[in-house]
Amino acid sequence: xxxxxxxxxxxxxxxxxxxxxxxxxxxxxxxxxxxxxxxxxxxxxxxxxxxxxxxxxxxxxxxxxxxxxxxxxxxxxxxxxxxxxxxxxxxxxxxxxxxxxxxxxxxxxxxxxx
Numbered sequence: 001x002x003x004x005x006x007x008x009x010x011x012x013x014x015x016x017x018x019x020x021x022x023x024x025x026x027x028x029x030x031x032x033x034x035x036x037x038x039x040x041x042x043x044x045x046x047x048x049x050x051x052x053x054x055x056x057x058x059x060x061x062x063x064x065x066x067x068x069x070x071x072x073x074x075x076x077x078x079x080x081x082x083x084x085x086x087x088x089x090x091x092x093x094x095x096x097x098x099x100x101x102x103x104x105x106x107x108x109x110x111x112x113x114x
Contacts, residue, residue, distance in 0.1 A: 004046055004096070004098050005098070006040075006042050006098035007098060009026065009042075010026055010042070016028035016029070019075075020041075020070060020071055022063060023063070024044055024045070024060050024063045024064070025041055025042060025043055025060075025064050025067045026041075026042055026044060027039050027041045027042075027067055027071050030102070034102075034104060035105060035106050035109070036077075036105070036106030036107055037071075037072070037075040037077045037103060037104060037105040037106040038103070038104055039071045039103045041064055041067050041068045041100065042098060042099065042101075043064055043099060045057075047060075047098070047099045048097045048098065048099065049088045049089070049099055050088055052099070053099050064099075064101060065084070068084050068101045072103055072105055075103075075106070077105030077106050078105075080105070080106075081109075082103060082104060083102075083103075083104045083109050084101050084102070084104075085101070085102040085113070086099065086101055087102075
């Protein structure tokens with residue numbers, strides 16, 4: 001996807017503050033953080049939504065979730081709690097249509113969100 005921002009981050013065309021990389025994922029700090037820890041975990045391959053990824057490559061989805069957990073551990077928020085959020089579709093707030101997990105932590109997170 002030549003016009004996808006996250007594909008450009010994966011390829012190195014667009015800079016990002018990378019915090020972790022695995023065979024199938026890249027994790028980087030959100031440019032507009034909503035919590036002290038706010039990291040995006042994305043697959044290297046382009047998949048528009050988490051539902052599409054689940055249907056096409058459950059193993060990659062599992063790797064993405066493992067990386068999200070590791071980000072929380074590395075940032076020191078795993079012990080106190082953290083949130084993993086997937087926004088799916090425009091009404092849910094998805095603005096980049098390359099699946100990404102938001103790992104949020106380091107402060108109290110209200111419920112319900114939004």
